[in-house]
Amino acid sequence: MINVLYAATSPTWEEYEAPLRRAFDAAGLPVTLSRDIAPEQVDYIVYAPKSDLTDFTPYTNTKAVLNLWAGVEGIVGNQTLTQPLCRMVDHGLERGMIEWVTGHTLRHHLDIDYFLARQSGSWEPFVPPLAQDRPVTVLGLGELGRACAVTLSQLGFPVTGWSRTQKQIDGLTCLSGPDGLEQALSTAQILILLLPLTAETTDLLDSTRLAQLPKGACILNPGRGPLIVDAALIAALDSGQIARATLDVFRQEPLPPEHPFWAHPQVTVCPHIASETRASTAAEVIAENIRRGEAGEDLLFRVDRTRGY
Ligand code: NDP
Numbered sequence: 001m002i003n004v005l006y007a008a009t010s011p012t013w014e015e016y017e018a019p020l021r022r023a024f025d026a027a028g029l030p031v032t033l034s035r036d037i038a039p040e041q042v043d044y045i046v047y048a049p050k051s052d053l054t055d056f057t058p059y060t061n062t063k064a065v066l067n068l069w070a071g072v073e074g075i076v077g078n079q080t081l082t083q084p085l086c087r088m089v090d091h092g093l094e095r096g097m098i099e100w101v102t103g104h105t106l107r108h109h110l111d112i113d114y115f116l117a118r119q120s121g122s123w124e125p126f127v128p129p130l131a132q133d134r135p136v137t138v139l140g141l142g143e144l145g146r147a148c149a150v151t152l153s154q155l156g157f158p159v160t161g162w163s164r165t166q167k168q169i170d171g172l173t174c175l176s177g178p179d180g181l182e183q184a185l186s187t188a189q190i191l192i193l194l195l196p197l198t199a200e201t202t203d204l205l206d207s208t209r210l211a212q213l214p215k216g217a218c219i220l221n222p223g224r225g226p227l228i229v230d231a232a233l234i235a236a237l238d239s240g241q242i243a244r245a246t247l248d249v250f251r252q253e254p255l256p257p258e259h260p261f262w263a264h265p266q267v268t269v270c271p272h273i274a275s276e277t278r279a280s281t282a283a284e285v286i287a288e289n290i291r292r293g294e295a296g297e298d299l300l301f302r303v304d305r306t307r308g309y
Pocket residue numbers: 070071072089093139140141142143144145146162163164165166177194195196197198200201222223224248249272273274275276309
């Protein structure tokens with residue numbers, strides 16, 4: 001028997017128990033799945049950051065911790081975690097992010113807000129440019145950033161992508177490293193943040209970098225809140241340097257009611273819904289990793305602790 005501990009509180013046991021059992025059965029894995037297993041008997045831990053499990057020291061025989069979320073900033077620095085850590089890369093997560101990013105990019109590109117605000121008989125024609133004349137930049141060309149960048153490129157936007165290591169992706173201008181960032185920002189009429197939160201990416205978009213964007217740029221942040229310095233963004237919105245920001249993630253979540261983002265007319269607040277791990281497909285990813293672990297094969301989506309993602 002393979003003992004799998006479900007150690008997440010959100011998403012709940014009720015959401016994941018049946019999909020996980022189905023996926024283990026489909027993979028032919030003899031699994032005991034429970035929220036309560038003696039630590040030394042646990043083979044795998046299904047984990048999400050909002051968990052009561054914070055000390056991994058007693059899990060001496062655990063072969064891997066399988067995170068249900070794509071982001072691992074809530075666990076990667078845990079000094080008690082010596083077991084391999086895998087993050088979630090899931091079909092549903094990717095499709096959801098593509099849809100959210102595409103929708104909000106088109107909203108800004110077509111200036112849908114302009115027309116929504118003129119539904120009281122005001123006939124004021126305004127023709128937006130074609131996508132081919134609207135350069136977009138995606139910071140982060142990983143599983144999600146790359147998928148979104150390719151989709152936007154297929155819609156006709158000239159897309160620049162930026163990552164830590166140099167990439168070559170058909171249809172995209174790929175830049176990397178600190179030198180590439182200024183260039184990537186300089187053309188970005190719409191900027192999309194799909195970077196993980198690490199020591200290197202925290203506060204990346206400060207007042208200097210916001211000033212490197214073309215005047216009137218729009219920002220979408222489905223990455224992580226601390227990628228942007230909040231006060232710098234508000235100052236850039238107030239000055240007109242940034243026209244609008246759609247923010248899905250925040251330094252503190254839920255975003256406190258008194259936070260100025262809520263009342264700012266150029267900010268749209270989304271409650272961290274850009275993309276959710278979908279239980280049915282995520283359960284298959286968990287099952288596949290357990291199958292690999294048991295077969296002695298390399299685990300999928302291993303987190304590199306030194307990189308932090
Ligand atoms: P990946 O790990 O696949 O990709 C991360 C990308 O960021 C890589 O291209 C990586 O470069 C790049 N990167 C990391 N550090 C740096 C750096 N210092 N400088 C330049 N580039 C850097 O992550 P995913 O695409 O799967 O997810 C991205 C993030 O999206 C997650 O970490 C999470 O924070 C967020 N997310 C948000 C959700 C939401 O609902 N709002 C849902 C899911 C994820 P390289 O390729 O060279 O390694």
